[in-house]
Amino acid sequence: MPMVQIPLRIWRQRGQTFMFRGHAIRYWTAGHGEPLLLIHGFPTASWDWHYLWQPLAQRYQVIACDMLGFGDSAKPAGHAYSLLEQADLQQALLAHLKVTQGVHVLAHDYGDSVAQELIARHDEARIDVASCVFLNGGLFPETHRPVLMQRLLLSPLGWLIGRAFSRDGLVKSFRQIFGPRTGPSESELDDYWSLVETHRGPRIMHRLITYIPERRVQRDRWVQAMQRSGVPMRVIDGAFDPISGAHMVERYRALIPNADTVLLPDIGHYPHTEAPVQVLKHYLAFREVIAASCRQMACS
Template sequence: MPALTGIPLAEWRARGQDFVFGGQRIRYWQAGEGEPLLLIHGFPTASWDWHRIWEPLAARYRVIACDMLGFGDSAKPRGHDYRLLEQADLQQALLAHLGVSGPVHVLAHDYGDSVAQELLARHHEGRFELASCVFLNGGLFPETHHAVRVQKLLLGPLGPLIGRLFSRRKLAANFARIFGPDTQPSEAELDDFYDLIKTGNGPAVMHRLIRYIPERRVQRDRWVVAMQRGGVPLRVIDGALDPISGAHMVARYRELIPEPDCVLLERIGHYPQTEAPEQVLEHYLHFREALESTACADERC
């Protein structure tokens, strides 16, 4: 497979569109035709995280993504009570805005994994139709999530100050720890990641966004039960060296989830779609092709 060079940030931004959710402007992207595939990004970055695999996926599916509330080029209201459940509402509102009906496939990462878990729970509650879900590195289980130091500080009493002091230098230091040793981001990539964070004074709301960590604990049992119920094909594609949610998280997934479908990417860290996009694309497409083969066999194609 040829190297996936991706989409420059300026071009990515030019392709975006806006809609209004809860009185706030949300930036979103869509491309391609076919079955809808919803991409859900992580903390503290944005949907540009998917830029390396966006076009290959759009060649096969109707891909849809937004910068969630408080992230990237979407609104970042000060004083807002950011919730994962509201971000799931946002994803459903975006799909409704685009006229998407019927089952939706989801590919999620990090914070987005928690939003996807909520959508999976809603599927079992009859409030959403989920066709499949693939999780990249994320805190699927609070007991295996190893928060980095800046996350712990953001959760503490000095959180507002820590957020305001967050800088490009601190982003680079944190990413150096969580990316794989051979797949570190370039200086240009760090510039772009930080630009998306700082737009709209994003550091000022980081201490509010980080409340997703205790919210995960509240929803833990409901979300784990949803993953255990079956009926929706699931896969984990995980960078093994990620200190936050790497191989140790996958080991817990294998303990708790029946017939676990897991792919470990050796020497890859927390951002596999950036660090190893070719591998992520290959394993995602294999997952989808297996689903299609099973559906075809069931229908006696």
């Protein structure tokens, strides 16, 4: 049975705002229970989670924001965007909401890198990450295969490419990365584009894309933390994705001890919108394994 979509218009009405280092950040929260932080990808926003939002809110306190430079949050033109700062933002949001217990994380794409930074900080006793599930993302720079638009944004002409970026460009990029039968509708593409173009978003895309070289700088620190931190992790991955599909999962299995991975055939880069029922099933199964282990160890 298909999941119920939250229309973008309704999603936007339910958002709230807090200030982070002088910038207005839009965020959403719902439900009760253990905190679950949802971290979106590039170039979209937290509306990506709308299919999963209500089912997860029935079980957990779900929390999400449009990160700095994304969606309906501030998009300062001269800012030096950083994954490390986005991790600071996530921690600031948790502090704003007075979340003090261990937080579970569900992340996608760009958000995977932010989650990796949070795991590294967990390893450094700077945050308590209770678990982490990664959806398709560049967990290892050596396996990341950027699409043409990403490569162009990284070029010396990136500033010009970004300013010329249009809905047609977004559609062309998305057609390369979704599964053969699970692509977004025209209405959904309109909504994705609305989130990108809000606050003149295209003019900063060449600044946001610097996350790709930043991943290379942080690679060893992040991977080592994943290998030794003890944070329960799972990858749920659309195998059809040319950017971070089955080839990334193969690398994950080679590098991460006792790798817990789920491959979704014929699903592309956005499994939470392409196959939300499957993602929910595999996410809840992962959480049940954690809960069972906790009960066995008499966790409080």
